[in-house]
Amino acid sequence: MKKWWRKLHTIDLxxxxxxxxxxxxxxxxxxxxxxxKIEGE
Amino acid sequence: xxxxxSHIAQAFREDREAxxxxxxxxxxxxxxxxxxxxxxxxxxxxxxxxxxxIVFYExxxxxxLSIEHSxxxxxxxxAKRLWQRQRGSDHHLLTFDGFEESLQLPADWGQPEPxxxxxxxxxxxxxxxKCLDILHAFYYQQMPLRKIAEEFGFRNTRSATVxxxxxxxxxxxEIQQKQLRYEEVVA
Numbered sequence: 001m002k003k004w005w006r007k008l009h010t011i012d013l014x015x016x017x018x019x020x021x022x023x024x025x026x027x028x029x030x031x032x033x034x035x036x037k038i039e040g041e
Numbered sequence: 042x043x044x045x046x047s048h049i050a051q052a053f054r055e056d057r058e059a060x061x062x063x064x065x066x067x068x069x070x071x072x073x074x075x076x077x078x079x080x081x082x083x084x085x086x087x088x089x090x091x092x093x094x095i096v097f098y099e100x101x102x103x104x105x106l107s108i109e110h111s112x113x114x115x116x117x118x119x120a121k122r123l124w125q126r127q128r129g130s131d132h133h134l135l136t137f138d139g140f141e142e143s144l145q146l147p148a149d150w151g152q153p154e155p156x157x158x159x160x161x162x163x164x165x166x167x168x169x170x171k172c173l174d175i176l177h178a179f180y181y182q183q184m185p186l187r188k189i190a191e192e193f194g195f196r197n198t199r200s201a202t203v204x205x206x207x208x209x210x211x212x213x214x215e216i217q218q219k220q221l222r223y224e225e226v227v228a
Binding site for chain 1: 057058061062065087091094095098173176177180181182209212213216
């Protein structure tokens with residue numbers, strides 16, 4: 001996986017708010033899927 | 042597009058997909074042209090553009106957008122920085138080509154140490170996808186609880202609020218129980 005993509009799409013569960021990190025990761029992942037869908041149309 | 046930052050955030054909240062479609066039409070050709078001109082591939086252009094849109098989206102919802110010219114120019118700026126960062130992170134890497142073969146390196150050379158890995162999707166399954174969808178809708182998409190209640194089939198806003206709270210506790214407890222480490226959940 002590319003480093004720049006990793007940075008945007010991975011989570012740091014050792015962060016102060018791991019739950020928030022997880023939700024953000026999940027959100028970005030869903031968003032990426034939506035954008036791929038739009039791109040494919 | 043002549044939109045203010047508040048209009049953009051509102052457009053994302055009202056119909057995220059439609060807003061992204063509009064941005065795709067207006068902005069992607071420019072970002073694609075830029076990435077290709079900077080030596081990137083078609084695939085890299087798509088990836089960079091999508092990541093730039095994600096950054097743009099998060100900034101708009103958190104009120105951190107500061108657009109001087111146009112959303113298209115702003116997104117292009119983000120994409121350029123993402124692309125430059127990516128180029129900067131691997132431009133020093135050289136390919137070995139035939140030289141690498143002549144070294145006769147062991148097959149597992151350079152491979153990461155084997156260790157038990159917990160894929161994030163397994164964790165998601167344990168925490169419950171619906172729960173994460175609810176939390177995602179509230180915290181990431183900033184969807185109002187009234188709309189969450191409609192979309193997820195709750196009787197009223199109160200039920201949605203209670204469920205959201207339960208979900209948050211469930212996810213927190215999952216994280217604590219599993220003592221997840223950063224390396225273990227990289228998908």
